[in-house]
Amino acid sequence: MRYFLKKFAALMITLFIVSLLAFLAFQVIPGDAATAKLGTEATPEKLEAFREEMGLNGPVLPRYGRWLGDFFSGTMGRSYTYDMTVRDMLGSRIAVTGVLTAMSFVLVVLIAIPVSLLSSRKPNGIASKIVSAVNPVVMAVPPFFLGILLSFVFGLILKLFTPGGYISYSESVGGFLGYMVFPAIAIALPKSAMTIRLLRAAVFDELEKDYVRTAFSRGANGRRVLYRHVLRNTLIPLITFLALTVADIVASSIVVEQVFGVPGLGRLLVSSISNRDFPVAQAVIVIIAFVVIVLNFLSDLIYRRVDPRVRA
Amino acid sequence: MLDIQNLTITLNMSGDPVVRDVSLTVNDGEALGLVGESGSGKTVTALTIAGLLPRRAMTATGEILLDGADLLTCSRDALRRHQGRDIGMIFQEPMTSLNPLMRVGKQVEESIRIHTNATKAQRRERALSAMAAAELSDPEAIYDKYPHELSGGMRQRVMIAAAIITDPGLLIADEPTTALDVTIQAQIIALLKRINKEKGISILFISHDLSVVRRLCTRVAVMQDGRIVEQGDVEDTFSNPKDPYTQKLIASIPQRRKRNE
Amino acid sequence: MKKKNYNLIIGTVITALMVSLILVGMIYTPYAPNEIDGMNKMAPPSVQHLLGTDNMGRDIFSRVLAGAGTTLLIAVCVVAIGVAGGLLLGALTGYFGGWPDLILMRVSDVLTAFPSFLLALVVISIAGSGKYKVIWALGILFIPSFSRMIRAEYVRCRDQDYVRSARLMGASHPRIMTAHILPNTMPVLLSTIAIGFNNAVLAEASMSYLGLGVQPPDASLGRMLAESQSYLFGAPWYAISTGVAIVLLILGFSLLGDGLSRRRAVYDA
Numbered sequence: 001m002r003y004f005l006k007k008f009a010a011l012m013i014t015l016f017i018v019s020l021l022a023f024l025a026f027q028v029i030p031g032d033a034a035t036a037k038l039g040t041e042a043t044p045e046k047l048e049a050f051r052e053e054m055g056l057n058g059p060v061l062p063r064y065g066r067w068l069g070d071f072f073s074g075t076m077g078r079s080y081t082y083d084m085t086v087r088d089m090l091g092s093r094i095a096v097t098g099v100l101t102a103m104s105f106v107l108v109v110l111i112a113i114p115v116s117l118l119s120s121r122k123p124n125g126i127a128s129k130i131v132s133a134v135n136p137v138v139m140a141v142p143p144f145f146l147g148i149l150l151s152f153v154f155g156l157i158l159k160l161f162t163p164g165g166y167i168s169y170s171e172s173v174g175g176f177l178g179y180m181v182f183p184a185i186a187i188a189l190p191k192s193a194m195t196i197r198l199l200r201a202a203v204f205d206e207l208e209k210d211y212v213r214t215a216f217s218r219g220a221n222g223r224r225v226l227y228r229h230v231l232r233n234t235l236i237p238l239i240t241f242l243a244l245t246v247a248d249i250v251a252s253s254i255v256v257e258q259v260f261g262v263p264g265l266g267r268l269l270v271s272s273i274s275n276r277d278f279p280v281a282q283a284v285i286v287i288i289a290f291v292v293i294v295l296n297f298l299s300d301l302i303y304r305r306v307d308p309r310v311r312a
Numbered sequence: 313m314l315d316i317q318n319l320t321i322t323l324n325m326s327g328d329p330v331v332r333d334v335s336l337t338v339n340d341g342e343a344l345g346l347v348g349e350s351g352s353g354k355t356v357t358a359l360t361i362a363g364l365l366p367r368r369a370m371t372a373t374g375e376i377l378l379d380g381a382d383l384l385t386c387s388r389d390a391l392r393r394h395q396g397r398d399i400g401m402i403f404q405e406p407m408t409s410l411n412p413l414m415r416v417g418k419q420v421e422e423s424i425r426i427h428t429n430a431t432k433a434q435r436r437e438r439a440l441s442a443m444a445a446a447e448l449s450d451p452e453a454i455y456d457k458y459p460h461e462l463s464g465g466m467r468q469r470v471m472i473a474a475a476i477i478t479d480p481g482l483l484i485a486d487e488p489t490t491a492l493d494v495t496i497q498a499q500i501i502a503l504l505k506r507i508n509k510e511k512g513i514s515i516l517f518i519s520h521d522l523s524v525v526r527r528l529c530t531r532v533a534v535m536q537d538g539r540i541v542e543q544g545d546v547e548d549t550f551s552n553p554k555d556p557y558t559q560k561l562i563a564s565i566p567q568r569r570k571r572n573e
Numbered sequence: 574m575k576k577k578n579y580n581l582i583i584g585t586v587i588t589a590l591m592v593s594l595i596l597v598g599m600i601y602t603p604y605a606p607n608e609i610d611g612m613n614k615m616a617p618p619s620v621q622h623l624l625g626t627d628n629m630g631r632d633i634f635s636r637v638l639a640g641a642g643t644t645l646l647i648a649v650c651v652v653a654i655g656v657a658g659g660l661l662l663g664a665l666t667g668y669f670g671g672w673p674d675l676i677l678m679r680v681s682d683v684l685t686a687f688p689s690f691l692l693a694l695v696v697i698s699i700a701g702s703g704k705y706k707v708i709w710a711l712g713i714l715f716i717p718s719f720s721r722m723i724r725a726e727y728v729r730c731r732d733q734d735y736v737r738s739a740r741l742m743g744a745s746h747p748r749i750m751t752a753h754i755l756p757n758t759m760p761v762l763l764s765t766i767a768i769g770f771n772n773a774v775l776a777e778a779s780m781s782y783l784g785l786g787v788q789p790p791d792a793s794l795g796r797m798l799a800e801s802q803s804y805l806f807g808a809p810w811y812a813i814s815t816g817v818a819i820v821l822l823i824l825g826f827s828l829l830g831d832g833l834s835r836r837r838a839v840y841d842a
Binding site: 018024025107139140144148149152156163208225247250251255258272278285289 | 699785809818820
């Protein structure tokens with residue numbers, strides 16, 4: 001319990017620091033947002049009016065405080081580029097990216113775990129050799145290229161979907177999911193390859209250990225040894241890796257959303273950066289950062305629950 | 313119980329045979345010591361008897377007869393049936409030889425789980441009685457513990473319990489006391505002796521430590537460079553070693569010196 | 574029978590191939606990468622144009638070479654910065670420990686959880702895009718992961734016997750760190766560098782694809798890939814050649830890194 005509280009406090013502090021850093025990065029460092037938006041030709045009065053309106057005057061800390069308040073209360077600030085609150089701009093994008101991330105994660109688990117286990121039972125078997133050969137290649141394909149290939153093969157040739165023709169879930173849930181499958185696969189395949197590599201390496205490592213020999217000496221067959229003994233010993237590195245993977249999935253989705261024209265956080269981030277619309281960019285980064293940090297915290301907790309040696 | 317005839321083993325990786333024309337016998341209810349230095353081939357012999365050396369990684373000729381059944385030529389399934397049920401094995405390092413993430417009781421039960429259809433309750437009962445036979449002081453409490461929560465001596469007792477739970481005919485012990493403190497060593501040796509006498513389980517005791525072998529075993533075989541150079545009754549061999557290598561081994565045992573009163 | 578280190582062999586072959594092609598391409602390409610040929614737009618691969626032409630009649634093969642060259646250059650610079658910073662930080666904190674070490678560990682703990690791509694985006698969004706900004710942004714962001722690796726190695730080595738004897742003989746700290754420990758970190762260092770290339774290429778390509786990285790007229794595989802997407806139906810070879818070039822670069826380095834890390838097993842006591 002004490003450990004949990006300690007870690008929770010650390011979590012809160014980290015979140016605060018990250019949000020402060022993001023604030024500094026986006027609101028303070030870039031310099032005068034008024035000139036950036038209105039241009040150098042604008043009159044001093046207009047510039048001043050803009051600054052007043054956006055609350056850009058005054059010392060840093062109160063501005064941060066106000067931003068924090070905005071963030072949690074509702075509006076999350078106003079966009080520089082569009083006449084909307086950041087909140088409105090975020091809209092349903094969080095949900096869309098959330099679904100994409102969740103689908104990708106599920107796919108990674110569904111692909112990586114069976115492939116790893118089935119191919120590592122016999123380290124010198126054919127399945128194992130095929131996986132060893134194919135895996136690095138799949139890992140080397142960037143998600144956005146894979147997305148383009150998928151668009152080409154499944155979209156243009158097989159006509160299973162229309163690339164770029166995003167279907168929102170308010171139109172049709174089935175259509176939405178059916179469309180999202182493809183970006184999810186583009187993200188999931190390379191990540192599964194990485195997970196497979198990790199899991200197989202972990203399994204092969206464990207198979208060298210003494211307790212495996214003991215299990216065989218009692219008459220256990222290969223399957224029993226793998227599933228009842230080795231698997232639980234590989235869970236620990238697996239869990240930490242999967243937590244990191246979610247963060248990676250989120251990062252990949254930024255690019256993949258662009259490929260498929262999915263209106264998620266990623267596309268919003270990219271466009272807001274291009275437009276130098278800092279409040280929006282900042283909000284997106286903070287949201288993503290929060291998710292990543294919380295996930296790490298959770299995986300740390302799970303890790304401690306699973307490994308009895310650490311519990312002591 | 314165990315009859316090995318002309319066993320020669322060559323590992324695929326190396327060139328020369330590591331075990332050459334070895335013949336030895338462990339009679340029913342007997343404790344045979346297999347002595348030699350590292351590289352003598354004694355561990356390879358033990359692992360081959362226990363079926364733990366993958367068949368495709370070696371070439372073996374000769375016979376290993378366990379109560380008549382040849383372990384070298386029987387099917388893989390048949391071999392697995394012998395493992396754990398008719399042959400039990402304990403190893404040198406009890407910490408790494410136990411699964412760190414599995415409770416000790418479950419590990420003791422494992423052979424029963426594999427070879428019989430006993431229910432959960434039956435398994436637990438048999439595990440507890442095996443642990444008691446291995447002289448663990450509070451089997452019920454220890455049953456739920458993890459290996460890292462136990463001392464070295466207790467872990468070795470757990471391994472022994474796990475090995476004898478099926479009442480095997482043969483127990484192979486590969487240097488089980490080398491990694492233990494001297495006082496614990498003595499206890500484990502005494503335990504093994506008791507198991508040998510009371511349960512009639514034959515023991516093949518592998519060690520490089522002659523003095524330990526002397527305390528436990530009735531017969532001894534000495535291995536050098538893959539060959540058996542001397543085999544016979546323990547006391548006879550100690551008092552009258554015929555082979556020069558055996559003589560050297562005996563001479564190198566540190567003698568206890570009497571204190572001057 | 575020693576097992577062949579296929580990863581190392583294939584990785585070296587692929588990387589060597591790509592690098593030599595690129596180096597040659599810096600001096601000579603079949604066509605100038607930006608040379609427009611209005612008559613020959615969207616031509617499929619042929620003898621004159623090995624990978625076909627794009628929507629403006631430019632030779633794709635030459636463009637791919639040029640783009641790969643830019644990507645490789647950026648990757649080299651990024652890794653150089655990362656390794657330099659990482660070595661400095663990692664060796665010092667790993668060898669000496671103390672409170673700078675604790676601070677570094679905490680900071681890098683938080684940072685490594687974060688996909689560096691995101692952080693790079695943040696930097697780019699503030700500083701603006703372009704080749705040099707990308708190099709510095711990525712380079713600095715790679716320092717934490719390099720320094721982590723190197724620090725771990727220095728921690729492992731500093732308590733070894735050969736270090737102790739060197740101290741006894743009167744060797745100074747800097748000497749121990751460079752002449753004694755550094756060679757022993759080579760296997761891990763080399764494979765980390767290879768993986769660093771792997772990640773650098775991926776990050777640069779991703780950023781350029783988004784339009785936030787290298788800007789025209791600098792060639793870039795990522796940008797080309799983005800352009801090629803619109804012509805996917807009519808001229809798929811454009812996208813495919815560009816993408817495959819990226820894959821080969823990444824694959825070469827990742828296999829190399831894997832192969833090198835396998836060799837480290839020989840070094841371990």
